[in-house]
Amino acid sequence: MTYVAINVLTVPDDGGALLEERFARRKGSVDTAPGFLSFELLRPLSGTTDYLVVTRWRSQADFTAWTESQSFRDGHATATDRPAERPSSATGSSIWSFDVVVESRND
Ligand code: HEM
Numbered sequence: 664m665t666y667v668a669i670n671v672l673t674v675p676d677d678g679g680a681l682l683e684e685r686f687a688r689r690k691g692s693v694d695t696a697p698g699f700l701s702f703e704l705l706r707p708l709s710g711t712t713d714y715l716v717v718t719r720w721r722s723q724a725d726f727t728a729w730t731e732s733q734s735f736r737d738g739h740a741t742a743t744d745r746p747a748e749r750p751s752s753a754t755g756s757s758i759w760s761f762d763v764v765v766e767s768r769n770d
Pocket residue numbers: 668669670682685686688689690691692693694702716718734737738739740741742743752753756758
């Protein structure tokens with residue numbers, strides 16, 4: 664069953680552009696992770712001010728394996744070991760997870 668893991672990122676008021684720029688320069692190492700299906704960064708327009716990092720996986724086990732992998736560490740290298748003077752692009756994060764029970768796709 665397709666598994667969806669969403670990282671809910673709380674960004675400072677003026678932090679959206681920096682976060683989008685970070686993701687625009689992302690490593691792309693996740694793209695070759697076993698079981699990875701897709702990734703989207705969603706910019707909030709209404710109803711919330713949080714950004715959503717939506718990832719889809721062949722299974723929950725594939726996602727968990729990725730979060731414990733060098734690929735995850737590589738993909739987050741700049742998000743974690745940044746020099747003190749460089750601001751964090753997110754002030755908080757939490758994870759939502761779902762199983763896709765019914766779907767219809769056009770792509
Ligand atoms: C402490 C929590 C986390 C923070 C603050 C965070 C932040 C970021 C940032 C800023 C980037 C952009 C690249 C960079 O600057 O390094 C990134 C990459 C990414 N994040 Fe996270 N992240 C976190 C955890 C997660 C989790 C749990 C997921 C999965 C739902 C996730 C999914 C991704 C994906 C798919 C990329 C692109 C990686 C690549 O291109 O290889 N992140 N993250």
